[in-house]
Amino acid sequence: MKAAAFDYTRVTSVEEAIDLLRQHAGSAQLLAGGQSLMAMMNLRLAQPGLLIDISGIADLKTTQVHGSVLRIGALVTHHALLKSDLVARHVPLLAQAVPHVAHLAIRNVGTIGGSLALADPAAEYPAVALALEATIVAQGPRGQRLIPIADYFQGLYQTALQPDEMLVAVEFPLANTEQRFHFDELSRRRGDYAMVGLACAVHMNGSKIKEARLAYLAMGDGPVLATRAMSALQGQALDAASIQKAQQALAQDLSPNGDLQADPATKVHLARVLLGRALNAMGSAS
Numbered sequence: 210m211k212a213a214a215f216d217y218t219r220v221t222s223v224e225e226a227i228d229l230l231r232q233h234a235g236s237a238q239l240l241a242g243g244q245s246l247m248a249m250m251n252l253r254l255a256q257p258g259l260l261i262d263i264s265g266i267a268d269l270k271t272t273q274v275h276g277s278v279l280r281i282g283a284l285v286t287h288h289a290l291l292k293s294d295l296v297a298r299h300v301p302l303l304a305q306a307v308p309h310v311a312h313l314a315i316r317n318v319g320t321i322g323g324s325l326a327l328a329d330p331a332a333e334y335p336a337v338a339l340a341l342e343a344t345i346v347a348q349g350p351r352g353q354r355l356i357p358i359a360d361y362f363q364g365l366y367q368t369a370l371q372p373d374e375m376l377v378a379v380e381f382p383l384a385n386t387e388q389r390f391h392f393d394e395l396s397r398r399r400g401d402y403a404m405v406g407l408a409c410a411v412h413m414n415g416s417k418i419k420e421a422r423l424a425y426l427a428m429g430d431g432p433v434l435a436t437r438a439m440s441a442l443q444g445q446a447l448d449a450a451s452i453q454k455a456q457q458a459l460a461q462d463l464s465p466n467g468d469l470q471a472d473p474a475t476k477v478h479l480a481r482v483l484l485g486r487a488l489n490a491m492g493s494a495s
């Protein structure tokens with residue numbers, strides 16, 4: 210199938226893009242890397258009257274340390290994240306997740322902003338952002354606002370972005386030496402969307418866990434925090450007993466629907482396997 214007819218314009222500033230979104234409310238859509246949107250248009254799941262191509266906005270392609278956060282521009286590609294020394298040093302969990310995103314050709318053009326704006330429940334970055342308590346930087350006609358990640362994902366492919374706003378950046382807290390990170394997922398083939406994935410950030414206080422954040426992907430309408438498993442780990446050593454308790458707690462945290470890849474029970478089983486692997490890996494990294 211081919212996309213329905215649409216108008217196309219290319220902008221070079223955020224202000225221009227927002228102005229067009231406001232003028233064409235309801236019928237315009239932003240085009241970043243096009244790796245999700247073009248497929249949706251070809252399947253007629255999206256039929257924008259106007260495509261606003263933002264890929265030429267240079268200001269959105271930078272990655273910089275700002276105080277205690279790494280600010281990553283919306284148009285930074287998956288490939289650029291993979292090659293970034295700043296990401297590897299300051300947001301190692303994101304660096305671990307990128308190789309799991311799609312295939313090389315898609316990583317060359319797909320963007321972090323596009324992924325976070327789309328909010329696919331099986332995507333890697335939403336879970337990483339939730340595990341790390343990232344902040345979304347949105348800009349609209351009334352200026353910029355910061356959206357804590359806890360308020361950002363609002364349901365299946367739903368975010369807190371308003372129709373006349375765009376995501377301009379995402380801010381991740383800088384990693385410190387007391388933290389350990391692990392990302393892993395299970396998919397049928399490398400590069401396919403995951404059946405289940407897990408982003409873990411564990412803050413240690415000496416040999417005890419001060420706080421663990423466990424965010425699953427492909428287990429719900431958006432990224433899912435396993436809060437009971439997180440509580441089970443708090444104040445514990447990262448050892449076999451605490452890992453088993455956390456795995457048991459998962460049964461109450463996760464109630465996925467089945468999908469084309471796996472039924473609910475299989476998904477919960479795989480989630481438990483991933484948690485065991487992640488915590489064991491982080492425990493042996495001490």
Ligand SMILES: Cc1cc2nc3c(=O)[nH]c(=O)nc-3n(C[C@H](O)[C@H](O)[C@H](O)COP(=O)(O)OP(=O)(O)OC[C@H]3O[C@@H](n4cnc5c(N)ncnc54)[C@H](O)[C@@H]3O)c2cc1C
Pocket residue numbers: 238239240241242243244245246247248283309310311312315318319320321322323324326327331332333334370374375376377400401402403
């Ligand atoms: C075969 C295949 C496999 C894939 N596998 C994976 C995978 O394993 N994991 C994964 O995470 N992704 C996967 N993807 C998707 C890929 O990562 C996309 O690059 C990403 O989801 C969207 O980024 P994009 O820049 O291409 O956005 P686009 O496709 O251009 O846009 C996606 C949506 O976001 C909106 N948007 C884009 N940028 C902004 C912005 N700055 N502000 C507000 N709204 C915006 C658009 O209007 C559109 O609705 C796959 C894609 C394909 C084709």
